Amino acid sequence: MAHAASQVASDVEGSPRGAAIRLRGLRKEFGSVVAVDLVDLDVEDGEFLTMLGPSGSGKTTVLRMIAGFVIPTAGRVELGGVDVTARPPFDRDVNTVFQDYALFPHMSVQENVEYGMRVRNVERGQRRRRAVEALDSVQLGGYGARRPSELSGGQRQRVALARALVNRPKVLLLDEPLGALDLKLREQMQVELKGIQRQVGITFVFVTHDQQEALTMSDRIAVFHDGRIEQVGPPAEVYERPATEFVAGFVGTSNLLRGAAARTVLGRDGIWSVRPEKIRVLDPGGVAETGLRFADGVVREVVYVGDVTRFVVELDAGGELVALQQNLHTSSSDVLAFRGRAVRLVWRPEHEFEVGAGTAGSPPAGGA
Amino acid sequence: MTETSTGGKGAPATRRLSAFLYRHDRLRLAGLLTPPILWLVVLYIGSLGVMLVSSLWGVDSFTGSLVKKVSWSNYHTLFTEPVYRTVALRTLGIAISVTLIDLVLALPLAFFISKVVQGRRWRYALLIMVTMPLWASYLVKGYAWRIMFDKGGVIDWMFAPLGLHGPGLGLTATVVALAYLWLPYMVLPIYAGLERLPESLLEASADLGASPLRTLRSVVFPLLVPSVVAGSIFTFSLTLGDYIMVKIVGGTTQMFANIVYDNVGVAGNLPFAAAAAVFPIVVILGYLLAVRRSGALENL
Structure with missing residues (x-):
């Protein structure tokens, strides 16, 4: 098969098709602190994978290594079978929804959503049209002219989502995106996010410390503890058959x-x-x-x-x-x-x- | 027992006062604002008003005594005498050059300190180094620049291998020395602006595909405009008002504040000095209006 040939051709192209993200032996040290140690993980195309763990467990660092904001001390990050470990964030086909949304305050909602296409020189008319569509899809049609400061937390959240999704990335990374919302809104957004993911079919990697959120939204959950993955599996398996004492205690x-x-x-x-x-x-x-x-x-x-x-x-x-x-x-x-x-x-x-x-x-x- | 009673005697009084002030918030506000308002209104705006009024007065050319008769003659002289126009334009040019030089130096420096340097300790060390020139006496710094720019000074020596002379004392020396003097006033506001800029905005820009240069152009610069405006008001107005450095390193060059100085001291024409002093105020007000009209401050 094709991939066997490419395996011979180069190590880089060696991953089998289907793995949107492939992490091998990932390790990150900050000074003398080991934040992430020996993380191996495969995320399949179109999967909703949640990285669950308490704060300081390394889940966000792993997400940031996938996005390219953090360079691993050791190990490899592959996206769609290509080694991107050494590539900067602007050279990776992933987009991130940030915890604080990170909307540009000096741009309108429309300009925020268009930003990714603008820097990639997408033609103006197409840019406009796609941004409007994206805002419609997160129920923010007609909000394009507003400033982010004029929106509520939930609305900013949706703009951040639209801004990322409009670029049609292979992988969407979400760093505790619902953390700042109140409980009602959070539950509503959980359902919406899951719906959007099913609809667009993009691989979602979702970071949270909320076990309920992880259980309700994910296809699979990776439970992090002290910089390592303790268990990876579907929600029911992680909940009903936790592999370690930590997982049993953290999930439920x-x-x-x-x-x-x-x-x-x-x-x-x-x-x-x-x-x-x-x-x-x-x-x-x-x-x-x-x-x-x-x-x-x-x-x-x-x-x-x-x-x-x-x-x-x-x-x-x-x-x-x-x-x-x-x-x-x-x-x-x-x-x-x-x-x-x-x-x-x-x-x-x-x-x-x-x-x-x-x-x-x-x-x-x-x-x- | 006695100890607690003496301690307790003072405490209720201050507590009663606090409680009284807590209930009467207007009084509280008055207590808070009276000293600064007195300072501002009486000493600052008051003297500014006196200056504006006296700029309309005149001096008897024969006796040299003050004539409190309102006329625009001082302003008329300022506008019609070519010397004053030349000096005004030169001063404006110096102020703009100093501001631009400081901006070009301060932007990368502040960016480096705020976003590149790791660890609080190094950051503070660098910030202290930036403000260090403010610790030394103005005159010491002035004469240091004079020695460097003077014939046979360090700057001549640096140009010598190229077969050139340094610019010597004059306009260039004035611009360089003033840019050196006011640099901290540009670095600090820009640094503060960068500190307020969330890291995640830079990451979001990169994440959406923007190269570092593009991020600088589309995200960092627009958000730094208020800081740059703040810094440039410092460098601009400080330069407009300076008359000492130009005397030390400027050779025969004159700046606008020298006109004020000379009319106060040598000529003894206070009304004319007051009229001349209005010039920098008008320039700064004009600059602020232009900034406001550009809408650069509306994104805050």
């Missing part, structure tokens, strides 16, 4: 059973976890159907959230579990009365998973 509530607690409740060694929404809260001695797992304890804390209630239960066997219950029939006064009460927590064994802390490595059946 960690809810760990370990040591004596794990042995008493599960009859096994290792570190285990159950997601809070998989656990039911029953009266002590309540139904113990065969095949169900249960643990007794005392409710230490009740948090009424409106649609759900969060119970923090201190287990008799040691440790704590959080259980989430939908408020189907209960009101806040009902659930708050649970504080200090003895309860039984029940869940299905298939919902518990071992959290490989990267040490024991024993399969689920090993300790039983």
Whole structure:
């Protein structure tokens, strides 16, 4: 095949088709601090990939290395199979939506959107037309003459998106673009962004520290921790089967059973976890159907959230579990009365998973 | 116990005063603004007004005493005597040259300090170095330039291998020395403007395909216009008002402020000096109006 031939021809063209972005052994040091270490990642054409992690985990640095703002200390960045590691940002077919939007304050909205085409000498009429189309597609038709300072945060966000998308890049990089918006607007923009991505079919790389955002929008999530990728996978996999203790804790509530607690409740060694929404809260001695797992304890804390209630239960066997219950029939006064009460927590064994802390490595059946 | 009571006695009084001022915000504003307004109105605008009024007076040519009769004769003389027009145009030329030289030097320098230098320590060190010329006495700097420009000075020596002479004392020396003197006043506002310029704007420009030169032209310069205006007002007005440097390094060259100086001192014609002093004010006002009309300040 063609790519086999090109592989022989040069190392640069060696990537198989389909990988919009290919990172190999990426490393970045700032002085004595290693911000990113040994990151390998393939992002497919048309994929919505989210880089999720706490601040300082290296996700933004990786994004900036893809954009070309940061030069890696070691490793390689390939875009569409071409090594671009040494290329400056203006020589890469990617566009970025910045966290602070970075709209040019001295230009109108229209001029902002046209900027990329203007510097690439796209003919004036075409430039105009495409910018108007792009603004229409983010529901900002008719806003072209305004200054960025006359727009709301959500509108600026859309202009930044239009300004990037109008250049039809192969890859769109989004650096926590929704961080500055309030919750309602953020949820609305999440849906819109996902819709736009599906429509234009461009590869999106989205950086966030918000696990909810990552879970709702992504085709795949790469979880970052201390400059490394801990796990890459579809949202359900990352959530239901976290590969490490960090991922279990960062994506969702960690809810760990370990040591004596794990042995008493599960009859096994290792570190285990159950997601809070998989656990039911029953009266002590309540139904113990065969095949169900249960643990007794005392409710230490009740948090009424409106649609759900969060119970923090201190287990008799040691440790704590959080259980989430939908408020189907209960009101806040009902659930708050649970504080200090003895309860039984029940869940299905298939919902518990071992959290490989990267040490024991024993399969689920090993300790039983 | 006694200690707390003495400490407590002062505290409630100041607290009561604070609370009183908190409730009466007009009084608070008055307390805040009275000293600067007094300073501005009485000392600054007041003396400016006196100067403008006295520029319409005259001096008895025989006795040399002040004649408080309003007439435009001083301005008439200023406009019709060719000498004054020549000196005015020369002064304007010097001010424009000094401003342009400082601009050309300050832009890359400020950009380097603000955007290229890594680490706060180096940045501050460089900023201090930029302001260092302000620490030395004006006269010391003036005479240093005179020695350098004078016959057989460093500048002659530098030109010697090319078979040329230095420009000597005169117009060129005046421009160079003044540009040197006012450079910090151009660097600092531009540096401040660059500091206010978010890094992400430069990145966004590069991200959208603009080369560094294009980014400079389309993003950095337009956003720096207010800073450049601020800096140029300094260099411009300081040059317009200067009469010492030209005496030290200018040879026989005269600047407009020398007319003011000579009429105050030698000729004793204060009304004419006042009329001459209006010239730089008019020039600066004209410059500000032109800047405003260009719309360069509207993007802030």
